[in-house]
Amino acid sequence: xxxxxxxxxxxxxxxxxxxxxxxxxxxxxxxxxxxxxxxxxxxxxxxxxxxxxxxxxxxxxxxxxxxxxxxxxxxxxxxxxxxxxxxxxxxxxxxxxxxxxxxxxxxxxxxxxxxxxxxxxxxxxxxxxxxxxxxxxxxxxxxxxxxxxxxxxxxxxxxxxxxxxxxxxxxxxxxxxxxxxxxxxxxxxxxxxxxxxxxxxxxxxxxxxxxxxxxxxxxxxxxxxxxxxxxxxxxxxxxxxxxxxxxxxxxxxxxxxxxxxxxxxxxxxxxxxxxxxxxxxxxxxxxxxxxxxxxxxxxxxxxxxxxxxxxxxxxxxxxxxxxxxxxxxxxxxxxxxxxxxxxxxxxxxxxx
Amino acid sequence: xxxxxxxxxxxxxxxxxxxxxxxxxxxxxxxxxxxxxxxxxxxxxxxxxxxxxxxxxxxxxxxxxxxxxxxxxxxxxxxxxxxxxxxxxxxxxxxxxxxxxxxxxxxxxxxxxxxxxxxxxxxxxxxxxxxxxxxxxxxxxxxxxxxxxxxxxxxxxxxxxxxxxxxxxxxxxxxxxxxxxxxxxxxxxxxxxxxxxxxxxxxxxxxxxxxxxxxxxxxxxxxxxxxxxxxxxxxxxxxxxxxxxxxxxxxxxxxxxxxxxx
Numbered sequence: 304x305x306x307x308x309x310x311x312x313x314x315x316x317x318x319x320x321x322x323x324x325x326x327x328x329x330x331x332x333x334x335x336x337x338x339x340x341x342x343x344x345x346x347x348x349x350x351x352x353x354x355x356x357x358x359x360x361x362x363x364x365x366x367x368x369x370x371x372x373x374x375x376x377x378x379x380x381x382x383x384x385x386x387x388x389x390x391x392x393x394x395x396x397x398x399x400x401x402x403x404x405x406x407x408x409x410x411x412x413x414x415x416x417x418x419x420x421x422x423x424x425x426x427x428x429x430x431x432x433x434x435x436x437x438x439x440x441x442x443x444x445x446x447x448x449x450x451x452x453x454x455x456x457x458x459x460x461x462x463x464x465x466x467x468x469x470x471x472x473x474x475x476x477x478x479x480x481x482x483x484x485x486x487x488x489x490x491x492x493x494x495x496x497x498x499x500x501x502x503x504x505x506x507x508x509x510x511x512x513x514x515x516x517x518x519x520x521x522x523x524x525x526x527x528x529x530x531x532x533x534x535x536x537x538x539x540x541x542x543x544x545x546x547x548x549x550x551x552x553x554x555x556x557x558x559x560x561x562x563x564x565x566x567x568x569x570x571x572x573x574x575x576x577x578x579x580x581x582x583x584x585x586x587x588x589x590x591x592x593x594x595x596x597x598x599x600x601x602x603x604x605x606x607x608x609x610x611x612x613x614x615x616x617x618x619x620x621x622x623x624x625x626x627x628x629x630x631x632x633x634x635x636x637x638x639x640x641x642x643x644x645x646x647x648x649x650x651x652x653x654x655x
Numbered sequence: 656x657x658x659x660x661x662x663x664x665x666x667x668x669x670x671x672x673x674x675x676x677x678x679x680x681x682x683x684x685x686x687x688x689x690x691x692x693x694x695x696x697x698x699x700x701x702x703x704x705x706x707x708x709x710x711x712x713x714x715x716x717x718x719x720x721x722x723x724x725x726x727x728x729x730x731x732x733x734x735x736x737x738x739x740x741x742x743x744x745x746x747x748x749x750x751x752x753x754x755x756x757x758x759x760x761x762x763x764x765x766x767x768x769x770x771x772x773x774x775x776x777x778x779x780x781x782x783x784x785x786x787x788x789x790x791x792x793x794x795x796x797x798x799x800x801x802x803x804x805x806x807x808x809x810x811x812x813x814x815x816x817x818x819x820x821x822x823x824x825x826x827x828x829x830x831x832x833x834x835x836x837x838x839x840x841x842x843x844x845x846x847x848x849x850x851x852x853x854x855x856x857x858x859x860x861x862x863x864x865x866x867x868x869x870x871x872x873x874x875x876x877x878x879x880x881x882x883x884x885x886x887x888x889x890x891x892x893x894x895x896x897x898x899x900x901x902x903x904x905x906x907x908x909x910x911x912x913x914x915x916x917x
Contacts, residue, residue: 327740327743327744329740353743353744355739355743357736357769358765358766358769359765361733361736361765361766362733362736362739362765362766362769363736365729365730365733365736365737365740365766366736366737366739366740366743367740368727368729368730368733368736368737368740369709369736369737369738369739369740369741369742369744370740370741370743370744371740372707372727372737372740372741373707373740373741373744373745373748374744374745375740375744375745377740377744391730392730392733395730399727501707501725501726501727501741501748502725502745502748503703503704503705503706503707503724503725503748503749504703504704504706504723504724504725505704505705506704509674509722509723509724509725509726510725511719511720511725511726511727512727513719513726513727513728514728515716515728517717
């Protein structure tokens, strides 16, 4: 670990990828994440890596497919409309079991929407925007330090389980500046060899990496393998943070930058004598249902706050299973909720 | 009688770069001939242990199984983006795409043009049979005017369905292209010529000159509703007129001469 340096969010994530041994980046400019693409265009050259600006996000994800299939640690970053265009390729990568890290700096939608921070792509990112039975591990950081750690973790999870992984960021995360401490870089040469990669059939039989089998029984077997993998990920890869939940009377659930905002709300509520707590899921898939369910036993209200119309809310309800009331407060279109207005929404729920 | 070693008696054998798997192509289809040419060249260049083949979506979706080299299947139209990702990450590998007309010249037009224009050091064999084969004979971007398909039942009309697209003519305008030639394999004398063209497209990559592409005019007897002989004749009489054969870009021959490569 080195000293703390002041960095912008997009650059923090880019540098974390380099430190994780990522030497291949493809991308296409889109606001509010273009600084990450720009950063990688400079840095990859410095570290002897590959940077290529693709002709579209469709090409980007397929370049990732190619790079990953020959064994490279590969990454892209994009924002909502661009991530929509990548869905086809992500579905292919999921079934071909190709690792890769996607950073989605989510902005207001649908359609062209706007370029302000949003969490309105939760369904797309977490539930899968492409075709077929697949899941993607998804991590939602709420600080730049956490973004750095999760980006590095994302590469390890991607390689360990042979799956695409998503960092769910938003425009606020991308644009903010914070002091960050970077870990020492990993030498890409020290990463374990991928014994499935397409490296030329030298001294072995030819091998294939595909998402395809025309025989339904064989494809079903592939599908079941994927489901086994997702089960394992669900068991082993859940991450969350609990804030002031020990003595709480009401529980907030919020992820990413909203989780950060709600921490202020929790403190404000406590100043007013309301013992609030926060549950912040960090892995959105796998969603920490079990732990949230346990916490829901202690309260009457589990209030979800999102920069969306209520998408993670569905997972919260699945965890709470009617054991507590599950009100929702959300802002849309890139409007960032303030701690005060969230508190006001809670007070209304409490009838105060 | 003179003793001849067994090896010396072999006058034709299966290329090592083809797998033992039986082709699934229809009688009279040209995929098989072109597969063999590619496999022979991979053998002749001793590239089998360095090759990764990107198969397309279409009848040749199984190509990766027919070749005895590492391989994958790209999403429809994306072969050249996949190949770009491979070659950029592992420049030491020999990367090939094998694509049909719908794949390369309709859904994948952007990927094709930009990979070519960037001069990606990859080699593409482009099968143009003027029709979507796998899906049952629908109109392709290269379907000829007047040609009836299952989605142009009145024949392709320029005012409704537009014109057949000419890929080699487009390649000519892209500075990243090192080799582009249109060939056919419908008559025996065409086959060695086609092989030479693909060889040059291999050299475009191997000598680090640029993008190499060979378009092979091919038959689809099944979807054309013809027998193999008729289909071959139809190709000669109609497709060659619309898609003139020949070398469209050649930056390879000169470099070969400079480097003393034969």
